[in-house]
Amino acid sequence: MSKFIKILLYPIVFVAALLLFSVLLFPFDSVKNRCAMEIENAMGGEYQVSIGKFSPSFPSGAVLKNVEIRPKGDAAAAPIKLSEAKVKVAVMPLLSGAVEVDFDLKPAQGRASGSYAAKKGSTEVSARLDRFDLGLISFLTKKSGLAISGVISGDISFEIYPDDPLRNTGKANLQIQSLELGEISLASGFIQIPPMKLAQPGADSKIDVSINRGNLEVKSFQFLGGDLNFDTNGKVYGARRADNYRFNLKGSLKPTADMEPKLTVLALPDIKKQRTPEGVYPFTITGRLTKPSIRIGDFKLPIGGS
Numbered sequence: 001m002s003k004f005i006k007i008l009l010y011p012i013v014f015v016a017a018l019l020l021f022s023v024l025l026f027p028f029d030s031v032k033n034r035c036a037m038e039i040e041n042a043m044g045g046e047y048q049v050s051i052g053k054f055s056p057s058f059p060s061g062a063v064l065k066n067v068e069i070r071p072k073g074d075a076a077a078a079p080i081k082l083s084e085a086k087v088k089v090a091v092m093p094l095l096s097g098a099v100e101v102d103f104d105l106k107p108a109q110g111r112a113s114g115s116y117a118a119k120k121g122s123t124e125v126s127a128r129l130d131r132f133d134l135g136l137i138s139f140l141t142k143k144s145g146l147a148i149s150g151v152i153s154g155d156i157s158f159e160i161y162p163d164d165p166l167r168n169t170g171k172a173n174l175q176i177q178s179l180e181l182g183e184i185s186l187a188s189g190f191i192q193i194p195p196m197k198l199a200q201p202g203a204d205s206k207i208d209v210s211i212n213r214g215n216l217e218v219k220s221f222q223f224l225g226g227d228l229n230f231d232t233n234g235k236v237y238g239a240r241r242a243d244n245y246r247f248n249l250k251g252s253l254k255p256t257a258d259m260e261p262k263l264t265v266l267a268l269p270d271i272k273k274q275r276t277p278e279g280v281y282p283f284t285i286t287g288r289l290t291k292p293s294i295r296i297g298d299f300k301l302p303i304g305g306s
């Protein structure tokens with residue numbers, strides 16, 4: 001073997017040996033536990049996260065397998081389970097305090113892949129959903145008292161500026177394969193909405209919205225095939241303060257014969273008069289977020305101020 005080849009091979013063997021021993025001696029268990037702790041902290045400390053297996057994905061990623069997330073102090077709650085989650089962190093932005101993460105989540109059903117970036121003053125998220133189980137993000141709606149479950153597909157892309165909402169942009173185009181809603185109480189109990197199925201497989205339920213300069217355009221917000229057919233479109237005009245957001249929406253709702261008696265607000269005589277011969281209740285929502293004006297037909301609901 002020539003001297004030149006030997007000189008060339010020495011650094012190659014050294015690098016290969018370094019990588020091999022780095023992998024063999026790397027403290028994966030410690031990193032796995034730290035990763036679980038960081039995820040818990042990011043979720044407000046209200047959830048317990050366990051990771052079955054952690055392995056690197058060079059150069060700056062990791063593969064997490066058999067991930068479980070469950071609410072703390074609620075042993076009866078069904079855990080969120082991910083058979084595999086691939087995460088890739090961009091290293092250079094970390095030097096300036098930003099976080100950029102690519103993800104690929106594979107729960108028991110469906111898939112979600114995309115990216116997340118937290119920069120100074122803004123948050124960007126984009127994702128492609130393929131029959132994604134909404135139960136996996138139920139913790140995001142639990143605090144608001146909204147219980148949802150279902151399956152959705154489609155694309156979302158948003159750029160959010162919390163301190164300057166008039167710069168918000170984005171869009172969502174989603175197909176709703178199924179959607180179920182838990183019980184809801186609105187307007188200090190004036191409106192009671194029982195649990196119901198809003199979308200069923202085979203119906204053309206969809207959400208098509210966009211945000212431009214903080215203004216939300218609802219092109220289509222449509223649930224079909226369930227206990228209550230619901231369709232609305234229009235705009236929500238943004239503002240620097242959330243209580244100054246203004247609605248300009250119109251639409252219709254049509255409950256099934258079994259569901260209509262359970263919607264107590266529809267039993268009011270003045271509202272029942274607004275029902276069309278086809279069983280449809282047209283509605284409009286206007287006004288500010290803090291004092292909305294909700295009309296069913298010509299009747300204005302006595303909520304949100306006068």
